[in-house]
Amino acid sequence: MPDLAYEQLRDKEQMSGLFIINDRMPVRQAIDELLVLVNCSEQSEWKGVVLYLPL
Template sequence: MLRLLSDENFNGDIVRGLFLRQPDLDLVRVQDVGLRKVDDQAILDWAANNERILLTHDRATMPDFAYERLARGEQMAGLFVVNDRMPVRQVIDELLLLIDCSEQPEWKGVVLYLPL
């Protein structure tokens, strides 16, 4: 099962829906780990150090920071950039597909845009 971290502004309906469909999901929110109001680089650093794939809607800056991190040779557990215009049900279905059908190491250093 994938280990996930949701960004501060990630849609809470998606998070709740994921837990409803998969109660044993390994997902924490930045708010739960003391990262509220910290910058994107700090969130990416925490996610890398804790081997968690970051879920975000931030298409404007987060991917750039992720690519800069990789260019410096720093680790990244993965980044899933979810289009905030996707229907909640579709996001949940696609994330559960990724969670159930892939392994954590497959996403190391990868920036993935959803929808698939």
């Protein structure tokens, strides 16, 4: 997914944000990180963004 997201950004195509979660991250931590993002930001802030978690 990240490669495709970067291709879309490079080609100036519209893209919703993409959150990439480390597969070694505990599920509870991933949920907590996503909840922080949902509660402390607006959906529009993530357009065209690739964000790796943990923060």
